[in-house]
Amino acid sequence: MHSFAHLQQLTDQLTMVANYATTLVANYATTLVANYATTLVANYATTFYPPTMISATFTIFTILSELRRGRPASQLWRIFYHFGESLTPRIPFWLHLCVQASLLDSSCPPRPARHFNTWLTLPPEVQTHELLEAWLRTPKNAQDRCARRAFIRRLEQREPLMDRDQRDLPGLQALGLCQPGSLTAWGEIILLNKPAPTQPQPAAWHIEGDQLFIPFPPDWSLLWELEAFLRPASPGRYLLRKPDLRHAAAHGLCAAPFDKLTPSRCPSGRATPTRQGWENGFMRVLETGLRAPLPQALRAAILSQPVLNVTEGIVLEFSNSEELKRLRRSTVLREHFEHILSPRHVCVSAENAPRLLELLERRGIYAHSLMEAAPKDERSHTRNYFRQPTLPLPKGWTVTKEDLLTEHLRLQQALDILYHAPGGIRPEPRRITPLLMEEHGGQVYVIAYCHTRRAQRTFRLDRIEIPARKEP
Secondary structure, three states, X not given: OHHHHHXXXXXXXXXHHHHHHHHHHHHHHHHXXXXXXXXXXXXXXXXXXXXXXXXXHHHHHHHHHHHHOOOOHHHOHHXXXXXXXXXXXXXXXXXXXXXXXXXXXXXXXXXXXXXXHHHHOOOHHHHHHHHHHHHHHOOOOHHHHHHHHHHXXXXXXXXXXXXXXXXXXXXXXXXXXXXXXXXXXXXXXXXXXXXXXXXOOOOOOEXXXXXXXXXXXXXXXXXXXXXXXXXXXXXOEEEOOHHHHHHHHHHHHOXXXXXXXXXXXXXXXXXXXXXXXXXXXXXXXXXXXXXXXXXXXXXXXXXXXXXXXXXXXXXXXXXXXXXXXXXXXXXXXXXXXXXXXXXXXXXXXXXXHHHHHHHHHHOOOOOOOHHHHOOOOOOOOOOOOOOOOOOOOOOOOOOOXXXXXXXXXXXXXXXXXXXXXXXXXXOEEEEEEEEEEEEEOOEEEEEEEEOOOOEEEEEEHHHEEOOOOXXX
């Protein structure tokens, strides 16, 4: 009986040891597999796109994007401080490097050069080659330039580094080419001409709530277009709240569609881009990055942003709309009367105004300035505002289409129409305020302000359909 109890105790101990050994082996195997998987993923990411190159490209991209927005060069460090990153080397190194690589012009203040758009589309190894050549040309002293080339030769031949090379080492480390004493895998590709790995395709963007997330490495050219509208809250994260969309509208209206100029660099005299231009450009960039249509809520928020368009020029006020319609029949005068503000008001540029007034005087139409003729404000009472007269609604189709448009033009009221655009599959709903109706080439055209497109448009009368209104 004692032997049986002793045997049972020994069996329990062996079972406990076996279970402990099994658990230990399983944990070890799990740790080994996890470490291997982590190493494999890290090697895979490094092979396809070295993180140091992402850092160099991202640093240059961020610096030039902030300069495009008008941020002073002395304040560029603030954006990296906001991102929580310590920039090494400092801002002057990157500015001199970008100037030598023709990515930044040498104006004051500096602005992105046109070559930067081309540089963004190049493969990573070609981008690094250009930055390396610029790094070799940066020193003004010929002796320093020769010392840098000797430093590169020692790295290529795997020779010991000199004490002087420690001064130039941070620059190559920033480009991801070397680490203390040896070349990195990316440096071997660039300096030893090893075959470069295949670059992965950029992943699609995604929206979560009121935030836009862009995985790295991105499509840098598309991201450059996006940052013409939005400023990043952190690397790869952009806010889509109402204040951010208003800033997007402000930046988009001051930048030409593909010129990417800052508001301070908009050429004087050039027409301000239309609201439709910035909206279409912004939504096109978002849909291209998302690879899917925009959510309806976001599209509605973009289209509802208030924008104030400012037009430089001189406003001409005619005594009646028939006089303006008669003058527009002249091929010489018609080109001056394209920007119609109302049935009796036209805006012309200051450069064309003297020539236009001279042509009008030849036809017996003399202009006088209201600013000179207007007396001083003698009114002491407050101006009263009255409700606009209500246009009687037509019953069915008892009112002709032309008469209805004419009445809306007289009262300057907006109406809803359906417009059959050439080549369109179905009529487009529009809301317009008629400004002028004229006949040209046997057709009647309605020049109106389109509230849907937020711009002046010309509609052919026979393509306009006015839906019947229901009785209240």
